[in-house]
Amino acid sequence: MRRGELFGLLGANGAGKSTILRLISGLVIADSGTILVDGIDVRSAPLAVRRKVALCCTDERSFYYRLTGRRNLEYFGALVGLHGQRLRERIAYVARLVDLTGDLDRRFDAFSSGMKQRLGIARGLLGDPELLILDEPTRAVDPVHAASIRTFVRDELVGRQGKTVLLATNTLDEAWELCERIAVLRRGRLVTIGAPDALAAGGSGPVRYAITVDRTDDDLVARTRAVPGLRRRHAAQRPAGRRAADVDRAASRG
């Protein structure tokens, strides 16, 4: 990764994205190979690396539910070496960045999913790290807040603050929209790496999927229309007497 780059790790669940992020953060030790962060070996100097890197666990389970957002940030801020007035200023600053200033004194279990994700990013920013690692920052967030998080990552973190960001996502559109380069992973292996346009140009063309559902409604139709990257959609009712598997086979031949 280059300094100041927004780099994406793209892959389905289980592809190995989170494992790579945890390797870089020193939470997992690699069987072989070397990971260097700003020239420092993660294995031999994990504390030095963790001063430069922040893993934004946006998993809501990584906070204390019975404490307020502020108390959570105070605790994790102390762990990255902040204290006193500096800690209070950083909390106010990162809360403003992620638009949580008015909600910081609410208990964490009263936060919405989007607020929890944003608090995770705020926690990562407390120590002013050089490399920010985001693990699926828009997971379980509604489309409006997902868009605002993406804008924040691209415009604020990378654009204004010049942070280097490593973003893991399983959303193709998110990687395409945000990242300067993307590494595509499958089953723990690197499939390809490059700029989004170059990857798109080198692709094998559109892929056709057949999805069979037992029943449908307006909501489901609306959601299929919103699938990112969908070029064409064709809906057909299953003929009476035909099993779902027959429809699947017919569709795959088509």
Add this chain to the structure above:
Amino acid sequence: MSGDIATAARKVSATFLRDARLMMSYRLMFLLELIAVVASVAGLWFISKIVPASAAFGGGHVSTYFDYAVVNVAFVTLQTAALQSFESSIRNEQVFGTLEAILSTPTRVSLVVLAAGAWAFTFSFIQVAMYLTMGGLFGLHFSHINLVALAVFLILAITATVPLGVISAAAVVRFKQGSPTGFIFNRAATLLAGVLFPVSLLPAWLQVFSWALPITHALNGIRGAFRGATLGEMSYDVLWLGAATIVLLPLALLTFRAAVARARFDGTLGQY
């Protein structure tokens, strides 16, 4: 170096505040603790009505069963804190999902574990104070207390039992389930450390196990301090606890570090 120590102290302080705030959020627990102390002290007082005073309770000086048992029951909570705080803290962090978030910060693993004991020991001191206050109301004697000896034995009681708790926490990191160490030592203390009856009543072969428990020597010293005994008179227990601290503490920290390294290698640090 002094900056490192100051930073470490602030991290311990932050962990203390975190744990205190978390516990304060369960207000009913405090009330239940108070009720438990009152019930326990009252129970010992009633038992003491049918047990005559004896020199066996006072290390050669005649003492009441109530004076003997209340002091033991109060101060054995320090061992409970040592054995359970580290283990339950690590276990809770695993279950809450916060362990990886903590260990991804520039904080040493050993500090994370030891800091977990800060609030637990403070709370156990509050419990000790509650026991002694209630004991005083029921007639516990404080008139001969040697405060210097008491302070020394309190420190040694903590430093000699903390390593057992850290080893217990290492077992949780490695094997995920609650470690048997805490259970064994807590149960052993009730039977073997002379909490409810003098060790001298035990068969000779069981007294060997009593001798091997740090809490036996800690309680000997604390009871002696309440009788007004000097450190010189209790030098054997002081040396025993000091040696146990010197041997066990580095061993425990190395064990914990090895357990975390292994969990990192296996990728199971945050699993439970």
